[in-house]
Amino acid sequence: xxxxxGPFSGSKNMWAWLSTAxxxxxxxxxxxxxxxxxxxxxPVTLSSTPSPGPWQPVATAxxxxxxxxxxxxxxxxxxxxxxxMRKLNPGEKPPxxxxxxxxxxxxxxxxxxVLPLAKRSGAHVTALLSGIxxxxxxxxxxxxxPGHPRGSAEITFGGTRQEVVNRIGYFxxxxxDGHEIGTHYNGHFCxxxxxxxxxxxxxxxxxxxxxxxKFVEVGRQLGLRLxxxxxxxxxxxxxxxxxxxxxxxxxxxxxxxxTSQVTLGVQWPxxxxxxxxxxxxxxxxxxxNSKVVMMDFNLWYALNGAQEQPERKAExxxxxxxxxxxxxxxxxxxxxxxLVIGNHFNEWAGGAFGDAVERFMGEVCVKTDTVCAxxxxxxxxxxxxxxxxxxxxxxxxxAMN
Ligand SMILES: [Zn+2]
Numbered sequence: 021x022x023x024x025x026g027p028f029s030g031s032k033n034m035w036a037w038l039s040t041a042x043x044x045x046x047x048x049x050x051x052x053x054x055x056x057x058x059x060x061x062x063p064v065t066l067s068s069t070p071s072p073g074p075w076q077p078v079a080t081a082x083x084x085x086x087x088x089x090x091x092x093x094x095x096x097x098x099x100x101x102x103x104x105m106r107k108l109n110p111g112e113k114p115p116x117x118x119x120x121x122x123x124x125x126x127x128x129x130x131x132x133x134v135l136p137l138a139k140r141s142g143a144h145v146t147a148l149l150s151g152i153x154x155x156x157x158x159x160x161x162x163x164x165x166p167g168h169p170r171g172s173a174e175i176t177f178g179g180t181r182q183e184v185v186n187r188i189g190y191f192x193x194x195x196x197d198g199h200e201i202g203t204h205y206n207g208h209f210c211x212x213x214x215x216x217x218x219x220x221x222x223x224x225x226x227x228x229x230x231x232x233x234k235f236v237e238v239g240r241q242l243g244l245r246l247x248x249x250x251x252x253x254x255x256x257x258x259x260x261x262x263x264x265x266x267x268x269x270x271x272x273x274x275x276x277x278x279t280s281q282v283t284l285g286v287q288w289p290x291x292x293x294x295x296x297x298x299x300x301x302x303x304x305x306x307x308x309n310s311k312v313v314m315m316d317f318n319l320w321y322a323l324n325g326a327q328e329q330p331e332r333k334a335e336x337x338x339x340x341x342x343x344x345x346x347x348x349x350x351x352x353x354x355x356x357x358x359l360v361i362g363n364h365f366n367e368w369a370g371g372a373f374g375d376a377v378e379r380f381m382g383e384v385c386v387k388t389d390t391v392c393a394x395x396x397x398x399x400x401x402x403x404x405x406x407x408x409x410x411x412x413x414x415x416x417x418x419a420m421n
Contacts, residue, residue: 090291090407091276093252096400104391107404114413115391116351117358117398118384119298120145120377121279122365123204123255124175126153128183130365130374131190137378139197141385143392147194148204148255148279151232153178153187154239162238163231165207166224167215173207174257181242188244200394201246203232203254203275210258218260225269233273252396253277255362259300259313267293277395279360282313285418286347288357288410289402296399300360303347304421307339314347316363316373323369330370340376346421348384355416358398 096105104115120138122130125147138145152163156178161171178184191201205228209216220228236248252275256266259280270278271294283299290297303314305322312322320326323336344361351359363377385392393401402410 089294091294091296091399092403093276093396093399095403096397102391105397105401105404107406108409113389114356115389115401116348116356116387117401118143118348118390118392119279119358119360119395119398120381120392121148121202121255121360121362121395122146123148123362124150124153124208124364125201125204126150126178126187127365128186128190131187131194133374133378134381135190135193135197137381138199138385138392141382141392143381143385144198144200144394144397145194145381145392146200146202146394147191148202149191150175150204150208151206151235154184154235154242154244156181156184159238162234163206164227165209166220166227168207168209168213174210174213175208184239185242188239188242191239192243192245195245198394200250200252200396202251202277202395203229205229205254205257206232206235208257210260216260217257218262220261220265222265222269225266226272229269229273229275249274250396251275252399253279253296256280258317259315263292267295270295277399279362279395283418285420286351286355286357286359287418288355288414288416289398290414296395298358298360298395298398300362301347301418303343305339305343306346306421307342314343314360314362316366316368316377319343319373320368326368328369333370333372333375336369336372337375337379340373341379343421344376344380344384347419348380350421351419352390354419355413357413357416357419358393 108114120143122134122145134145152160152173152175155162157180160177163173164170165173178187195201205217211218233248236244236246236251240246253270254275255278259282261280263281267278270276275295277296277298279298279300281297281299282302284302286301287299289299301314302311304311305319308322310322312318317326319340320336323339324332348359351357361377361380363373366373381392384390
């Protein structure tokens with residue numbers, strides 16, 4: 021693959037053209053693709069059959085007539101902020117942000133690989149923690165998923181006290197290294213495990229978030245050095261949720277970004293109901309010439325119906341890596357929208373998806389004009405920009421590989 025290198029100069033004309041071509045991008049194609057039931061790390065219990073259901077891409081324009089306020093996060097510390105944390109000059113292209121985000125984030129084996137890799141690559145990543153990974157098995161009755169029996173969840177609890185403590189050690193290292201911790205909520209109730217998160221009310225989400233915060237407190241009592249006020253957003257299980265029910269609960273809990281919705285191609289974040297939405301892109305898998313939400317389970321399902329075929333690890337890893345590269349190139353040379361790379365820490369297909377994401381992190385985060393950043397860092401950067409410039413970016417056509 022090739023990509024443009026060097027300064028952002030000489031491309032103002034292209035950008036102006038892209039802005040005027042915005043209308044072309046607003047043709048929404050309805051696609052039926054996988055919603056995907058996925059599960060988290062470690063030994064996973066799935067009481068429900070994976071049940072990929074149809075979803076529709078969210079509307080990209082004119083969704084609300086109500087003025088919405090833009091969330092504000094604390095600014096970056098000028099003493100330690102990287103050089104790219106500044107306002108763009110007129111006509112200057114933004115950095116290509118890549119947001120590596122890991123759902124569940126309970127697997128210490130994955131952390132042991134990702135932490136040194138991220139350090140070598142200058143990457144900051146976001147761990148979207150399943151709260152019950154901080155709750156040892158013997159305390160599982162301290163969790164009651166909305167509508168579900170006490171002590172029940174679709175993923176495992178934290179294991180032994182020692183396993184929780186070991187996990188906390190990795191979280192502390194991650195925090196010290198500048199990575200961010202958000203939430204994947206707790207019980208991972210997807211379609212089929214009713215009442216699943218797609219049917220939860222604001223009251224249900226409030227209960228789930230209250231309990232998430234309680235488990236963070238449990239973790240803190242065991243040595244977790246996580247300031248709860250730095251938990252600023254999350255991704256819902258299997259990307260399922262009703263926005264009008266979820267977002268009010270998020271705002272009540274100080275959460276200001278969501279990264280659970282799906283857009284056609286890579287698009288700039290936008291504020292919905294007072295929450296920054298960093299959508300997951302639906303992209304093309306070049307090897308299959310089919311479209312899929314760019315997330316590990318969905319890729320797996322597209323590749324072989326999510327059958328466990330560890331002998332195909334190398335093949336699946338390469339196809340996934342080539343997909344990431346293709347989407348990155350299209351975005352870098354197009355609208356430069358922050359690119360969300362969402363994965364679980366999992367061993368599906370022999371670990372093909374973790375392998376692909378790690379290979380991609382190693383090569384992309386060191387590229388020119390590319391910044392692998394956390395959600396908070398991108399929000400801080402957006403706060404520094406002229407709102408009209410950000411709106412120009414949002415008006416550009418989605419990056420479609
Ligand atoms: Zn998940």
